[in-house]
Amino acid sequence: MVLVVAIVVIALLVVANALGWIDLSNKGSSSGSGGGIAGIGDEVFHPTRHETQLELDRQTILPAPAPLAGDGDKGVYGGRINIDLDEKRR
Numbered sequence: 449m450v451l452v453v454a455i456v457v458i459a460l461l462v463v464a465n466a467l468g469w470i471d472l473s474n475k476g477s478s479s480g481s482g483g484g485i486a487g488i489g490d491e492v493f494h495p496t497r498h499e500t501q502l503e504l505d506r507q508t509i510l511p512a513p514a515p516l517a518g519d520g521d522k523g524v525y526g527g528r529i530n531i532d533l534d535e536k537r538r
Contacts, residue, residue: 470495 464470470492490498512531 461470461472465472472491490501513533515531
């Protein structure tokens, strides 16, 4: 009986994914986002919350700071970029 229920649940998930009701694709490249089982529940029952959490995770990862206009070339055109984070700002 348990095996039949598991097969039915898996079949429903496959059909729901194929019809676009849920999206089981990996949107985040980092593991651990979404909170495990709670993340799966949010993805199925609260997709807006799940999408918002993924976007928040993407926005909290900070890129390297862009060079300022007065910083000079910094070797960009030579194929090498050197950004010193310890240098004091002017």
